[in-house]
Amino acid sequence: MSRSRLTLRRGLPFLALAVTATIGLSACSGGGSAVPASDPGASSSATDLSSVYKNAVVAKAADILPSSTMAAIKKRGKLIVAEALDAPLLSQQNPSKPDDVEGFDADLAKLLAIYILGKPNVEIVPPASETREALLQNGTVDVVFNTYTITTERAEQVDFAGPYFASGLAVAVKADNTKIKGISDLGGTTVIVGANTPAVTAVPEKQPTAKVVSFATDPEAVQALAQGRGDAYVQDFTLLASDAASNPAITVVGQPFTTESYGIGLKHGDATFKSFINDWLVKIQKNGDWAKVWKATLGSAVKSSTPTPPAIGSVPGS
Helix, strand or coil: CCCECEEECCCHHHHHHHHHHCCCCCCCCCCCEECCCECHHHCHHHHHCHHHHHCCCCCCHHHCCCCCHHHHHHHHCCEEEECCCEECCCEEEECCEEEEEECHHHHHHHHHHHHHHCCCCEEECCCCHHHHHHHHHCCCCCEEEEEEECCCCHHHCEEEEEEEEEECEEEEEECCCCCCCCHHHCCCCEEEEECCCCHHHHHHHHCCCCEEEEECCHHHHHHHHHCCCCCEEEEEHHHHHHHHHHCCCEEEECCCCCCEEEEEEEECCCHHHHHHHHHHHHHHHHCCHHHHHHHHCHHHHEECCCCCCCCCCCCCCC
8 A cells, every 4th residue: 555545533624724725635524624645655654564554454345244334434435543643653643744643553543444445544533531432432433542441441331352552561771771671670770750650669569679769740750861860760661662762862671561451442332343353453463564563663662572462352341
């Protein structure tokens, strides 16, 4: 696939401007506007993934069951996804090319669109954490790719395919530190943590001899690490990867040492669609596409091997 069509659902003032500026582009349902097709070759992660898009697995016609959600998406011609536009390495909008959104979640969403449609046509609806359930329940979006942690409480309102990724607490160090390779090397060191985060208790549990120093915000913690006021910084893996991507003075080492499983949010009770997406996840794990997406996005900012994808249905609520 050399080009993907990405649309962003926006408000009515933008619609009026977009229609004037882009004659011939159809408006999105619900008062949004279509924007020009994005070009995966224009971004760093998409460049690395061009062959993945080109050779991505496509569902067989028999898998698109009549009257199913998959059939409705195929008839519509686009997959509507709730995902962020400001999450580096996960789903971040390119400031110079607003129609280009890249990252682990964004690229997986494009691959799911290819699986259903044969092309990566995606419409993005940026969610807030508190609106994800409503967006699924009222049918505004087909799926949620938004570091959506699977819990049994949430599973009473929505369904989760996956898990498709396991995050958790991880370790960051200064880029020139070759001694610390993970949580097992933090005994007797000074460890920076975020105040009121799980790391406050998790680090002493794992390494009782470590000295824990807390900072109120993530930028303060990153600055302290870069300045050498601590030997390591323990925080959620995805946040650390984002920090490392924007600050070459630090890097993430090892794998997460706690587990927080992310799922693909679906409308509650749609067992057929859930099974369909789980089958797709298994396929992209087996053919290596999942690993290639990870390496081009989250994996580009860490010093660790490619993680093993979590088993489908392996956590309560999935």
